[in-house]
Amino acid sequence: MEKEDLRKELKVSAIENGTVIDHIPSKSVFQVIKILNLTEYQNQLLIATNLDSQKMGKKGIIKVSNKFFKSDEINKIALVAPTATLIIIKNFEVIEKKKVEVPDYAENIVKCFNPNCITNNEEIVTKFTVIDKKELKLRCHYCEKITARNNIAFR
Amino acid sequence: MKNKSLVSINDFSREEHIRILELAGAFEKNPKQRILEDYVVATLFFEPSTRTRLSFESAATRLGAKVIGFTDSSSSSVQKGESLRDTILTVSNYCDIIVMRHPKEGSSRFASEVATVPVINAGDGANQHPTQTLLDMYSIRKTQGSLDNLNIAFVGDLKYGRTVHSLVHALCNYNTTFHFVSPLELKLPSAVKMDIKERNLVYHQSTDLLEVIEKVDILYMTRIQKERFSDPLDYEKVKNAYVLHNSMLDFAKPNLKILHPLPRVNEITTDVDNNPKAYYFTQALNGVYVRQALLASILGVVD
Numbered sequence A: 001m002e003k004e005d006l007r008k009e010l011k012v013s014a015i016e017n018g019t020v021i022d023h024i025p026s027k028s029v030f031q032v033i034k035i036l037n038l039t040e041y042q043n044q045l046l047i048a049t050n051l052d053s054q055k056m057g058k059k060g061i062i063k064v065s066n067k068f069f070k071s072d073e074i075n076k077i078a079l080v081a082p083t084a085t086l087i088i089i090k091n092f093e094v095i096e097k098k099k100v101e102v103p104d105y106a107e108n109i110v111k112c113f114n115p116n117c118i119t120n121n122e123e124i125v126t127k128f129t130v131i132d133k134k135e136l137k138l139r140c141h142y143c144e145k146i147t148a149r150n151n152i153a154f155r
Numbered sequence B: 001m002k003n004k005s006l007v008s009i010n011d012f013s014r015e016e017h018i019r020i021l022e023l024a025g026a027f028e029k030n031p032k033q034r035i036l037e038d039y040v041v042a043t044l045f046f047e048p049s050t051r052t053r054l055s056f057e058s059a060a061t062r063l064g065a066k067v068i069g070f071t072d073s074s075s076s077s078v079q080k081g082e083s084l085r086d087t088i089l090t091v092s093n094y095c096d097i098i099v100m101r102h103p104k105e106g107s108s109r110f111a112s113e114v115a116t117v118p119v120i121n122a123g124d125g126a127n128q129h130p131t132q133t134l135l136d137m138y139s140i141r142k143t144q145g146s147l148d149n150l151n152i153a154f155v156g157d158l159k160y161g162r163t164v165h166s167l168v169h170a171l172c173n174y175n176t177t178f179h180f181v182s183p184l185e186l187k188l189p190s191a192v193k194m195d196i197k198e199r200n201l202v203y204h205q206s207t208d209l210l211e212v213i214e215k216v217d218i219l220y221m222t223r224i225q226k227e228r229f230s231d232p233l234d235y236e237k238v239k240n241a242y243v244l245h246n247s248m249l250d251f252a253k254p255n256l257k258i259l260h261p262l263p264r265v266n267e268i269t270t271d272v273d274n275n276p277k278a279y280y281f282t283q284a285l286n287g288v289y290v291r292q293a294l295l296a297s298i299l300g301v302v303d
């Protein structure tokens, strides 16, 4: 690709206003889309995955035009994409960069690891309290068992 | 406590626990009071548990309430694929309070959120069985005069026994010194031990039942199930080490009482039954008074 074309390409994928979610683990890109309710999003939405990354090997990136997330909304993705970084863009300029933070509660994102939990046997919105953000331990509101990083699964 | 569901022992505060135990004491003195004549109690047993169901139904009936319900979900609409949500919503229309037992953990919490009447958890899988905990507390308080500053031994399966975990939690409010006696395979989970440490309470762990007996005020026995061992030989090795015989009680403290959540299999030999220290059948009877206290206070007919 010629340098000029490359620049054009980058320009197309840049957004004027909105949020860039970078450093998403490739396997989590579609979960992030689901968690943020972007499947029905009406504005420009750019999704790329399996991009080479020095830090992560492979990564995904999502650019959401004209959307500025509230922190409790965006922090939900920390459970599937703890490495994600956020770049807030206004008039093509980077206004703010920040990391996602693990939230205090998780509603309908995580699946309880306990097969005998009622939430795995009936149609119920799962609810968890995050009791350890660093080690990622979540207590199920229903069966009271702890789902931890090594057995976490998503709905 | 009016209209408050009891799903987990922690749903009630320490003060509320004590209030229930005091009320239970009043029902023990005067068990036949027809104060619930205008009320309907539904007992929904999605899995059979005759002992618990009879205790609740006895409690409700002695207070004059009508009891409706089912004892086994195979004969009900649940078998036809009805969701728990729909069953609870429907039954809520027919009663003033629901007592339920269900094989899935968290089912009772869910039911309490769906129901338009209060729910008492009579066991949800391996999770909670708060009325058992309250009747255990009642039995300890009654036999020792107080719940404070006691030495309490738990013996047998401390890993899977939910009654043990729940009672240990509750006793952490009373400066208890704990003695845990179990085979290594069935030791108390570290999460429960963490709770004890956080309260700065003392616990001892041992594999020797005999050496613990003389130190304690309460000996809480549980059954060791063969299925808990991956190697049947391991079970054979330990199965006789956690059986209580009458002769082992010779050096026990005079105030010692032996508790067991029942049913017993062989972990307490029958020669113990006539020893005044044996308390497990009275403990079961206490369950009726505690359940009377819960029904009456949740339905709001006593304060």
Ligand SMILES: [Zn+2]
Binding pocket: A112, A113, A114, A117, A118, A119, A140, A141, A142, A143, A144, A145, B106
């Ligand atoms: Zn659960």
